[in-house]
Amino acid sequence: MSSEYATPTRLTDRTDDLVSWHETVVSNHDDDFEAAKTLSTRLGAHTTTEAVEFGFWTPELVERGVPESKVWLELLTPPTETDPGDTDHRTVSFARERIPMTRAGEYHWVAVEDVRAGTRDELGALYQLVYEEGGNEHTIQDPVSYSVPFGAFAPAEVYDLDALDQTRADRDYFEALGTDDERVSTTEDDGIPRIDPATSMLEIHPGTATERGSLAGLAEVYEGIAEKQRAGDDLEPWERAFAGYDGIQVMPVEPLTENEEEHDFWSVTDDTEDELSVEVARPEMINWGYDIVVSAFSAPNPAILETGRPDELVDFIAACHDLPRPIKVVFDVALGHADNRGAELLSDRYILGPGMYGKHLDYTEPTARAVFLEMQRRKMDFGADGIRVDGAQDFTSYDPETGEMYHDDDFLAEMDRVTQEVAGTEYRPWMIYEDGRPWPREDWELASSYRALIEQHPHSFQWSPITFAHNTPALLTFWATKWWRAREVGEFGGNWLTGVANHDTVRRGTQIDPTVEFNQSPVNPYLGDDYPETLDEAYDNAASSMLFHCFLPGVPMDFVHANMRAPWGFIRDTDPTWNVKVVSDESKFLYWQVRDEDFADDRFFHRVKDLGFDSREELLTFMNALSSAVGATDYDLDVMAAMLSAMDQPLGDDLSAEDLEAYGYAWMRDVHDFANLGYWHDEQDESRARFRHQTREFRHDRPWLISDLDEDADYFTYRHPTDGTVLYYGFRNSPDGSEQLLFAANMEGVPVQVSPESLADDAAGDENAPTIPTDGWEPALVAPGVDDATDVEIANGQAIVWRREP
Structure with a gap:
């Protein structure tokens, strides 16, 4: 195999130049963090025309006294025909070279020539740092790599990022942001443009959004939509679920933790001095994306790259940018924690200690702080327009003087200051924070303003209180009890993401026990005839869609699974410790998402059927017992197995902890398949899909709706007393005075009669309300089932918008 390529060789002069640069950076900065921000830009592998430069931050080696002579860069060059997209396990023999590295402070550097760099068409050389200690060899993976074709626990790939950037299909999109000479009209002091917010946005989980479960599959969806839109062809109903938006938030696309008991994508079988098999x-x-190990954060998750190439992420972004109305792509960045296995890949200096979601990261360590920001910069440089910071309230640090944790807003501000450079254009992304502080404090629902970071960064957006995780619109009185939060959206929600459906809220809906007769509101009987229909209607109905898209300020966001009324829940097979507990927490999914005919369908639940479950009812009985056993035993799997062995269930009368774990994996994988939108294309209702698309177009035709209601000219309230119906209604005026809108929605309850005259009469009783005109109104958008008139009856989940020209 050695004859296929030149042997990688250390370049001493270039390596010395790297070390000299390192020393200059350190000497020119008194502040360790500022120096680390510069040094981190050259960590990892960087291709140049003459060589590939490598850098690792290795404080643990220096602290433990590992000699420089015992540290090497290991390069593993695969055969040229190796397909990184192949999911079949096979043995590959890599040519192996070890290159001495030079230490500078806590870093190791080296420049190497004749290193094969990966491209769209070819797998490049893999690399890792190897060191010897106590007679044993150990490896360190690159935490800021651009490509990890075999996962974060395997060596990273040298990748030609310059070639990727030069060949991306949407270069014109970025160049249109302006050259250095053109950047004169900007809100930023330094002349760097910031991406404007979207008008409306869609949240997508790449792993279940298409039959292929990949970014290539998503790109194909949007390429097909663009082709039809340019040709003037009608979209299929399922395609409409993806269309009409100018923003997409993709759930995290970072490399994930792996389950040691279930996953093995890199396993050394044999090695010699010059070859590794x-x-x-x-x-x-x-996984739904949030169980990241932080290491390799800057690379795309190979599990959603069917080609195994980072180009696939760029191709998806380019497909979105190429639509007749370009779609901005927002990355969901979950740097607020690391899965427990992250400690196997990261230096201890990255980690503060255990946290709510695994490992709590140390944002005060200067170099770790800089590397986290560098991870963000590199990931966003794949071409994202915006960044959504997941769980910003979780970015906390420890104050040794007070002995307490505090919100590290300085670090969040550093995240906001990171700029991107794509296709030669520097820009700032649209900044979005999910921040429910003081969550998880017990009174967080009352205490959170959802505005802390907007007040610090006025250009930024936050998830609104109606959008944050714990909303349950399938329960009666939701819209009545949440009125105060809905009113806040109207009064100061212009910098909020709004909408009721997202990956977290739908999941919370499926966790509700609908049989509970006390301590919670009953299930809304007006939404549907069974639980699945009720849940579908709760997160996708005309009233809530029109409320956010046609009336309230902010940026409305929908969830594609809710748009298609497809199943969705918590999915992961990456956790060997809490696997069964998570499944038990999701036991009510069977009430809300699975009909008898769904379970009987040969396409679904074949794994649990193979375990002996013949009906949904039988499975539901077992799931309820499993959930009870978790609570009764404090999650002791052995005791749980003994308890469940005593009941009549298909798994037998001699269950073990291993049997329960196998059941948990079977359930999770079946739900993952069940939630794949490829199965639900033919189930879409044409009139509903078309109408929801119209609500989004209504918003795009009126971008002024993003702004807060004018307290003098606009009005938003609910009819009270409710008299059995929660009727939201409101009045808005366009800033240029060319249009007025009158909105009415039956958010929950019995049918109610409304007209401009009746709403004007209601408002007349409020001394703070403006005068609502009663003449000249014409229906502008009418929910399915509502008459196209000025005096109409609207049932639960229906709405109407009238318009007039003053």
Whole structure:
């Protein structure tokens, strides 16, 4: 194999130049953090025309006294025909070279020539740092790599990022942001443009959004939509679920943790001095995206790259940018924690200690702080327009003087200051924070303003209180009890993301026990005839869609699974410790998302059927017992197995903890398949899909709706007393005075009669209300089932918008 390529060789002069640069950076900065921000830009592998430069931050080696002579860069060059997109396990023999590295402070550097760099068409050389200590060899993976074709626990790939950037299909999109000479009209002091917010946005989980479960599959969806829109062809109903938006938030696309008991995508089988034989496969894991190890954060998750190439992420972004109305792509960045296995890949200096979601990161360590920001910069440089910071309230640090944790707003401000450079254009992304502080304090629902970071960064957006995780619109009185939060959206929600459906809220809906007769509101009987219909209607109805898209300020966001009324829940097979507990927490999914005919369908639930479950009812009985056993035993799997063995269930009368774990994995994988939108294309209702699309177009035709209501000219309230119906209604005026809108929605309750005259009469009783005209109104958008008139009856989940020209 050695004859296929030149042997990688250390370049001493270039390596010395790297070390000299390092020393200059350190000497020119008194502040460790500022120096680390510069040094971190050259960590990892960077291709140049003459060489590839490598850098690692290795404080643990220096602290433990590992000699420089015992540290090497290991390069593993695969055969040229190796397919990184192949999910089949097979053995690959890599040519192996070890290159001495030079230490500078806590860093190791080296420049190497004749290193194969990965491209769209070819797998490049893999690399890792190797060191010897106590007679044993150990490896360190690159935490700021651009490509990890075999997962974060395997060596990273040298990748030609310059070639990727030069060949991306949307270069014109970025160049249109302006050249250095043109950047004169900007809100930023330094002349760097910031991406404007979207008008409306869609949240997507790449792993279940298409039959292929990949970014290539998503790109194909949007390429097909663009082709039809340019040709003037009608979209299929399922395509409409993806269309009409100018923003997409993709759930995290970072490399994930792996389950040691279930996953093995890189396993050394044999090694010699010049060759390493490894059983490899492109990772296949089930996860909703938030269980990241932080290491390799800057690379795309290979589990959603069917080609195994980072180009696939760029191609998806380019497909969105290429629509007749370009779609901005927002990355969901979950740097607020690391999965527990992150400690296996990261230096201890990155980690503060255990946290709510695994490991709590140390944002006060200067170099770790800089590297986290560098991870963000590199990931966003794939071409994202915006960044959504997941759980910003979780970015906390420890104050040794008070002995307490505090919100590290300085670090969040550093995240806001990171700029991107794509296709030669520097820009600032649209900044979005999810921040429910003081969550998880017990009174967070009352205490959170959802505005803390907007007040610090007026250009930024936050998730609104109606959008944050714990909303349950399938329960009666939701819209009555949440009125105060809805009113806040109207009064100061212009910098909020709004909408009731997202990956967290729908999941919370499926966790409700609908049989509870006390301590919670009853299920809304007006939404549907069974629980699945009720849940579908709760997160996708005309009233809530029109409320956010046609009337209230902010940026409305929908969830594609809710748009298609497809199943969605918590999915992951990456956690060997809490696997069964998570499944038990999701036990009510069977009430809300699975009909008898769904379970009987040969396409679904074949794994639990193979375990002996013949009906949904039988499975539901077992799931309820499993959930009770978790609570009764404080999650002791052995005791749980003994308890469940005593009941009549298909798994037998001699259950073990291993049997329960196997059941948990089977359930999670079946739900993952069940939630794949490819199965639900033919179930879409044409009139509903078309109408929801119209609500989004209504918004795009009126971009002024993003602004807060004018307290003098606009009005938003609910009819009280409710008399059995929660009727929201409101009046808005366009800033240029050319249009007025009158909105009415039956958010929940019995049918109610409304007209401009009746609403004007209601408002007349409020001394703070403006005068609502009663003449000249014409229906502008009418929910399915409502008469196209000025005096109409609207049932639960229906709405109407009238318009007039003053």
